[in-house]
Amino acid sequence: MSEENEMAEPRGEGAAPRAVVLDRARISVVWLIPLLAAVVGIYLAYSAWMEQGPTITITFESGEGLVAGKTKLKHKKVEIGLVESVRLADDLSHVVVTATLATGLSQYLTEKTRFWVVRAQVSAGQITGLDTVLSGVYIAVDPSDEGSRARRFVGLEKAPIIMSDKPGTIFSLRAKDLGSVDVGSPVYYRWLRVGQVAAAGFDESGDAVVVQIFIEAPHDQRVRSTTRFWNASGFDATVTADGIQIDTPSLVSMLVGGIAFETPATMTVARDVPIDMIFELYPNKQATRQPRYRWKSRFILYFEGSVAGLSRGSSVEFRGIKIGEVLAVHLVFDSKTNDFSIPIVIEIEPERFGLVDEPEDRDALPGLHDMVARGFRARLSTSSLLTGKKVIDFDFIMDAEPGEIRMGERYPVLPTAAGGFDAITNRITRIVEKVDRIPIESIGQNLEEVLIGLSGTLGEFEALAGSANENLVPRLSAALAKLEDTLGSADSMISPESPMAQDLERLLRDLAKAAESIRSLAERLEEHPEELLRGKSK
Amino acid sequence: MPRDGPFEPRIQVRLVGCHECDAVVEEPFVPDGGSAICGRCGGTLFRRQRQTVEITLALSISGAILFVVANVYPFLAFELQGQVAQTTLRSGVSALWGQGQYAVAGLVLVTTILAPACQLALLLFVLAPIQFKWRSRGGIRVFRWLGRIRAWSMMEVFLIGILVALVKLSDMADIVPGLALWAFALLIPILAGALVFLDAELVWRELEAVE
Amino acid sequence: MTASVLPAGMAHAQCHACSLVMTIPEEARESRLGCSRCGTVVHRRKPNSLSRTMALLLAAVICYVPANVYPIMAITSFGKVQSDTIFSGVIYLFVHGMWPLALIVFVASIIVPTMKLIGLTALVISIRRRSQWRPQERARLYRTIETVGRWSMVDVYVVTILVALVHLGSIASVEAQTGAFFFGAVVVLTLLAAQSFDPRLIWDSIEDNDE
Helix, strand or coil, rough: CCCCCCCCCCCCCCCCCCCCCCCCCCCCCCHHHHHHHHHHHHCCCCCCCHCCCCCCCCECCCHHHHHHCCCCECCCCEEEEEEEEECCCCCCCCCEEEEEEEEECCCHHHHEEEEECCCCCEECCCCEHHHHHHCCCCEEECEEECCCCCEEEECCCCCCCCCCCCCCCEEEEEEEECCCCCCCEEEECEEEEEEEEEEEEECCCCCCCCEEEECCCCCHHHHHCCEEEEEECCCEEEECCCCCECCCCCCCCHHHCEEEEEECCCCCCCCCCCCEEEEEECCCCHCCCCCCCCCEEEEEEECCCCHHHHCCCCCEEEEEEEEEEEECCCCEEECCCCCEEEEEEECCCCCHCCCCCCCCCCCCCCHHHHHHHHCCEEEEECCCCCCCCEEEEEEECCCCCCCCCCECCCCEEEECCHHHHHHHHHHHHHHHHHHHHHHHHHHHHHHHHHHHHHHHEECCCHHHCCCCCCCCCHHHHHHHHHHHHHHHHHHHHHHHHHHHHHHHHHHHHHHHHHHHHHHHHHHHHCCCCCCCCCCCCC | CCCCCCCCCCCCCCCCCCCCEEEEECCCCCCCCCCECCCCCCCEEEEECCCCCHHHHHHHHHHHHHHHHHHHHEEEEECCCEEEEEEEEEHHHHHHHHHHCHHHHHHHHHHHHHHHHHHHHHHHHHHHHHHCCCCCCHHHHHHCHHHHHHHHCCCHHHHHHHHHHHHHHHHCCCCCCCCCHHHHHHHHHHHHHHHHHHCCHHHHHHHHHHH | CCCCEECCCCCEEEEECCCCEEEEHHHCCCCCCEECCCCEECCCCCCHHHHHHHHHHHHHHHHHHHHHCCCCCCEEECCCCEEHHHHHHHHHHHHCHHHHHHHHHHHHHHHHHHHHHHHHHHHHHHHHCCCCCCHHHHHHHHHHHHHHHHHHHHHHHHEEEEEEEECCCCCCEEEEEHHHHHHHHHHHHHHHHHCCCHHHHHHHHHHHHHH
């Protein structure tokens, strides 16, 4: 069936003209629809463009976990941006991430703003980022409005320890080695965590490790100039009169290392920490109780004879008080002089002398030259006769041979003197020599003769006494005169000025010299036996 | 050639054939908005709409704008335990492609994005010159493809599929419809309307008149 | 005014693209003809309609089995994988109380394709056997198949959306499986089959009888 024809045909009677249905040109109302659509479309495009935040690029070493279009950028766990693309740099050395951020953040995109990827990690006593296992990794942002604006950033590989907005202070500590302390290890005060290790590295000389720690406010105020820091990993066991005392740190710091500090009551007044102060990091709490000095000077000493009993770590003392220690005992063969020398490197802490101010040139100790001039010498002393361990003992020595400080290759060389024990030995040797020189035998012989003469004189005296009563007095006086003579001649014989004694002395001296040269000859021959045949080579 | 005025069946007897039963009849007069049905088999012969060009063009333009919005903006956002996944219309296609289902990805791409886009483009290309009296060539060559393209445009089915999927996911997570979804939802009736108001015969006649 | 119904016979042909009814001159009846308006090739009947339709239907039937046997998607949640075929998806929806959705999916993904396959096959058979049984009903059947056919794409779109939305790493992710491919193939093949079927053939046997 077709539709009925419904076209209107005017059924008019009469002369009314047929109206022609005109095609009315009208704008159909249907055009409202596209108009509306266009308005909405434009509005959307505009607002999307307005909402478009800044686009930035961040470079990372690895793109692990970063997904284009999905990975978010967050600050304080609030989403502030989205990663648009993740691709390799042209030279394949790193990954370039392009991200767009929400509007209004342009002012926080400065050169100091930091970006890092948050992934699940176990580190430094914390397990962080576990939520990323479920929700995917994200890029964390630490915005900063200092510095100039930037759009290109280099991402950090690890989260920064210190957020720009966290108040606190960084301190520097120096230690021989790091032990189990690592970046992120906690810092404790009275076993409350108040900060963490921010960075660790070598100092300029490479001989020590410098650790930078961050302590949160307000605990950073507790650090004064006399504060002691120590490595709190592992436990401290001290043996005291009461028994063994064990100080255990928290399990965390035992596992991941930790640093603790306290400000002990000391003689020095605690001051505010100066800007560049570097604290000492003691290996354990025990060590902090010993006075430690920052300033160390090094010197070299040469000793005659054997240095057996002296080793690295041996004490260097002054009148029994430790002022330093031996760093090294070297054996050096000088091919030019064909001789051995034993330079000993010692380290002294001049602060122990009370010299508080560290001069510019650490080795130029003021007054040291004067002291040396006054007889300040180093000697080897035996600290324990039982073990034979030696110490180096400095003291002012009377009648010391004149000496001075000379500059060695690396450190100044201080003059030395023979050690105390040697002095005794020497003195004994001298006495023995002196005793040796006394002509005891001849004196004995002389004495014998004198005594014989004396007994003869006494015999005569007896005879005289037997035939006494006749010429006693003249005989007695004559006997006495003879006795006087005998004694006088004995006296002159014994007296060192007597020619006989002097002769004898000379004789003995000559004998000693002869013995000496024979001895040195014997020594020489021992070393160079061929000289017997060839004669002296020099 | 001047445009035809209102159709006068008495002057020209045109024949109209039924696509389904091959019956040929004289073209009846049909008022605006009406349609002619085949007497034999009941199939639709044609729809009459005198303002077809205007209406269809207007709707096609709206449809085009909506289509752009629907494809540019996020479609759905899926939130579960803080994880948000946003998708656009093409996300589905790329996800399927990424899983190795190339054929299915292609099928979805054609039926939900390509065919509707071609349809809209075709209508605009053909109708705009007629309406605004522009010079244009190729309208005839292009317009004949409309039927085929229409067969492959399945956006309305897609919408139902979305709803089913949403309900399936609703107890698992939060689904947040995005702007594109609304645009899509509007696009479907508008495109359908454009086709309803399309009087192909009149358009052909216009095309013939121009070329 | 009623229009006279002229059977097409051999004198007229209608362009399938632009609906123009044309007369075919005697001498040109066996040659390849083009539409005078739009230039597309004119066929009185779709060439090889029945064989093409049957071939496509056969292919569709072959794909139908794996489409339902293989899972169409796998949901992986915390390592647990759950594969769903179309049917198990319906059951899942039903069991979870979402029975309207279950119904929609059931109709769209199971009833409709089956109906298409059976319906088109029946139509083809009816034509082969030159049946005259209720042509209008058959025509309506064909129209229904053509209109409703596209709705079986719903499940494919559901999978698409789920795949696009649910990619939350280990919490949940969805992957399309081979079932989706085969099901898409079924939809496409039945669509093509319906397109290649020429409904005018239904009326041919009627006309032959009339004459």
